[in-house]
Amino acid sequence: MIANEPEGQPNDGPGTQPQRKLFFALWPDDATRAALAALQAPVAGRLTAPAKLHLTLAFLGHVPADAVPALLDIRDRLAVPPLRLAIDCYGYFTRPRIAWAGMTHVPAELVALHEDLVRQLAAAGFSAATHGSFKPHVTLAREAKQAPPAAPAVSVMWDVDETVLVESLPDGRYVPVERNAQPA
Numbered sequence: 001m002i003a004n005e006p007e008g009q010p011n012d013g014p015g016t017q018p019q020r021k022l023f024f025a026l027w028p029d030d031a032t033r034a035a036l037a038a039l040q041a042p043v044a045g046r047l048t049a050p051a052k053l054h055l056t057l058a059f060l061g062h063v064p065a066d067a068v069p070a071l072l073d074i075r076d077r078l079a080v081p082p083l084r085l086a087i088d089c090y091g092y093f094t095r096p097r098i099a100w101a102g103m104t105h106v107p108a109e110l111v112a113l114h115e116d117l118v119r120q121l122a123a124a125g126f127s128a129a130t131h132g133s134f135k136p137h138v139t140l141a142r143e144a145k146q147a148p149p150a151a152p153a154v155s156v157m158w159d160v161d162e163t164v165l166v167e168s169l170p171d172g173r174y175v176p177v178e179r180n181a182q183p184a
Contacts, residue, residue: 019062020167022071024117024128026055026085027164027176035156036087036101036138043090043099045144052174055085055138057163058117058128067126068165072179074120075165081109088155091137092147099144100137101152110136117163 028036037050063071089104114134121128140148165177 018065020065020068021060021062021169022068022177023059023166023168024057024071024075025164025166026057026158026160027162027166028053028158032156032158036158039087039090039101039138039152039156040140042148042150043141043144044146045097045099045141047141048139049172053138053140054164054166054174055136057114058121060121060126061129063126068177069179070124071126071165072177074117074124075163077120078113078117078163080113080160080162083107083109083113083160085110085136085158085160086155087138087152087158089151090140090148091135092144097142097144098139099141099146099148100139101156102135102137106136113163 033050033053036053040047060071085107086103086105087101089102091100091102092098093100111134114136118128166174167177168174
């Protein structure tokens, strides 16, 4: 089993294989991203940069760079049904102080997609970090003292038809990983 390295510990010193910090996500198009960014208006805290707004399906952490082709194969095998997500509520994770936007009613197809991804990752020897049950959300802010006061005035409708393997780069950017692309 490929173990995840602790956060911030890429283990890429001399004699070790380079590591990449990766996760699977639903990645919004530009119009959806702008609508999600508008949901940050009533949120207090360190706002997530609009370019980084996404919905995480599975966080892998640091994995060997040569594992990327296998992860892209998993991405390509996923049966992603066309989904329409209604981002219509706010929430708050107390312990990490994260304000987020999510769904009042999570589609069963989204839960099934997550379960299929985790199953395929496990079968290939990867371990996805979990923090209890799957709670699909878009992180709006970190270091938030409280949840936003009310539900969004307007729901964001997000049409999803694919999953993306994303790399979290040392400079803080999130970049979708493509086949034959050199790491940034």
